[in-house]
Amino acid sequence: MIRILFLFGYYLKSKHSDFKYHTFIVTFSQSIKEIDKMFTHDYSSWQTVNLKEWVENYESSRFTQISDCKAVITSEYNTEHIAEWLAQHTPVRIIEHF
Numbered sequence: 720m721i722r723i724l725f726l727f728g729y730y731l732k733s734k735h736s737d738f739k740y741h742t743f744i745v746t747f748s749q750s751i752k753e754i755d756k757m758f759t760h761d762y763s764s765w766q767t768v769n770l771k772e773w774v775e776n777y778e779s780s781r782f783t784q785i786s787d788c789k790a791v792i793t794s795e796y797n798t799e800h801i802a803e804w805l806a807q808h809t810p811v812r813i814i815e816h817f
Contacts, residue, residue: 802814
């Protein structure tokens, strides 16, 4: 799956010189379902109900879960902010930038 995403991203970048979206894959040490509980238990702090909604609240950002503990995140210009926040507030094991 990762190889397909990388090749697809390369194809888009090579075909469209104005392609500005950045992609990274996050592997968490806990399941995303467990991480989602952080948002539902403290809605007043996060103002979202799950991790997907939190990421997608950033303009032009998308969150796609690809396994229990792994997600693909794409964003036009917010990847650095999202990756930094994830590293500080969630149990991130690996962030792979493409």
